[in-house]
Amino acid sequence: MHIRPVTPAELPALQDIERAAGAAFREVGMVAIAEDEPFGVDVLAGYRRQGRAWVAVGGEGCPVAYLVGEPVDGALHIEQVSVHPDFAHRRIGEALLAYAAERAREEGLTGLTLTTFAEVPWNAPYYERLGFRVLGAAELTPGLRKIRAHEAELGLDRWPRVCMRRD
Numbered sequence: 001m002h003i004r005p006v007t008p009a010e011l012p013a014l015q016d017i018e019r020a021a022g023a024a025f026r027e028v029g030m031v032a033i034a035e036d037e038p039f040g041v042d043v044l045a046g047y048r049r050q051g052r053a054w055v056a057v058g059g060e061g062c063p064v065a066y067l068v069g070e071p072v073d074g075a076l077h078i079e080q081v082s083v084h085p086d087f088a089h090r091r092i093g094e095a096l097l098a099y100a101a102e103r104a105r106e107e108g109l110t111g112l113t114l115t116t117f118a119e120v121p122w123n124a125p126y127y128e129r130l131g132f133r134v135l136g137a138a139e140l141t142p143g144l145r146k147i148r149a150h151e152a153e154l155g156l157d158r159w160p161r162v163c164m165r166r167d
Helices: 008-028 031-035 041-049 092-106 124-129 142-153
Strands: 002-005 053-057 063-072 075-083 112-117 161-166
Touching: 002 092, 008 031, 008 041, 008 053, 008 063, 008 075, 041 053, 041 063, 053 092, 063 092, 063 142, 075 092, 075 142, 092 112, 112 124, 112 142, 124 161, 142 161
Parallel strands: 075 112
Antiparallel strands: 002 053, 053 063, 063 075, 112 161
């Protein structure tokens, strides 16, 4: 598995990965999440232009997973990390997070943050195994509070969500 910046031609493949990965939410009764459309190509292109969109590619050079993020209050906030289910359980998500952490370190950022579902096994419990910790309300930075408010507007708070950080 090789991790590198995403190319413009690969942006639609990221949407396909996200749709395929999202299907697992159906199994835990989160149909609305499973049916949610991924970021548009224009949004993904913005992450790419900023140098904050990376793919994991398989032996044929095709993307099998991706991660996009942006700086928020001194940390790299992971907006999305998705692994195609055909490539799950191979530590690809973990490798993408490690790659993003190294890029963040190079930029002088102090850690990684993300928001995720608290009770979905491949969400908060997974990130805890990778060294992330749940942030208490008093620890939320202004940027993270803004992100959580936006998620609430989108209806994501129908299910318990948390903010997490790894230094």
